[in-house]
Amino acid sequence: MAPETIASKGNTTLSHGVCRQEILVIDNGECSICCDEVSVMGFECEHFACSQCWKQYLNINIDKPRIGCIDPECLYVVxxxxxxxxxxxxxxQSQVIRNDFVDRSPNIVWCPSKDCQLAVKSDSFDTVECRCxxxxxxxxRLDPHAPATCIQVRNWEKRDDFGVTADEKSFGWIIRNTKECPKCMSPIEKQGGCDHMRCRKCYYEFCWHCGGWWLLHDGGCRQIDVRESWLGNRSNKRSSQYFSNLYKVHLEKLESEKLLRDKYPQSxxxxxxxxxxxKTLMYSIIYESNFYGTGSREFKAKQWELxxxxxxxxxxMRRKHTKNKTKEYSGRQKMWRRGTTHEGFFGLLQKR
Known part of the structure; x- marks a missing residue:
């Protein structure tokens, strides 16, 4: 199902889901906060305060999705x-309510673009497109990163930050003790206990060891944690450097290709x-690094073709605009179309 824009960060007042309340005013009353004898205001709950105390109280609690009565023991909602x-x-306060609603909804997220104020609803947890x-x-909410998973990309970034070869222990601790919910990607830290985890945001129950749905487990996880075996193999320090260097090579090429946007706006x-x-090539390197030594020749061949x-x-692209070799461009364009049709490339991943 296509993603749906369901809300905006703009200046739209939202209903709190609370009926309109009548504010009661007593001209010569006593403020329950500062005890001054002035005009006080309150609701049917009969908790009254002066205008200054009300304003100060509301400003302090403005970051809460629901602001209660000025009396802390009252259940009344403003x-x-x-x-x-x-x-x-x-x-x-309306913006706080909108943010809270989106944060609590497992199938709604804000568009990550700095210039966009829309939220996107989707029943799919894959790549989506905002109306912007x-x-x-x-x-x-990062760049589309198939074929690598979100967790693989996060772990790759953590590895770069901490340096596998320089600080293997720190990286190993991060991988073993911090993970994201496989469904909504909320960060989770394991502090002892069994492998049965329950996400606080989307309530998804999963296995800490493999990330699979917990109800499919019978008495514990029987899958091999590839990342743990990868960390335990000292020879993989060299492989880590190999994948990092390969990734950087493609990153440099990507920066050069981005320059073509301003140079050739017609293309x-x-x-x-x-x-x-x-980018697909770059993320395929991240994906492959998680299965070092177990990758298929077919996968490598497809990766090389792409x-x-x-x-x-x-x-x-460069020769087209400098020497205008249209014949060569036309011939290689066919090869490009075959190579960048990702169905065959991603189909191999389903066989792994």
């Missing part, structure tokens, strides 16, 4: 209209596919 009349910032045109991963569609294909096609297209 609605938007009453909040405005008592001097509170309705727009700020941005493509992103619904789980982690944006081709350049966008070129960049997307380069890399060859992407490099050829980059070369053709």
């Amino acid at each position: 609605c938007a209209d009453s909040l405005r009349e008592l001097g509170g910032d309705v727009e700020v 045109g941005l493509l992103f991963c619904f789980r982690c 944006q569609d081709v350049i966008n596919v070129l960049i997307r294909s380069r 890399e060859t096609a992407v490099d050829a297209l980059f070369t053709v």
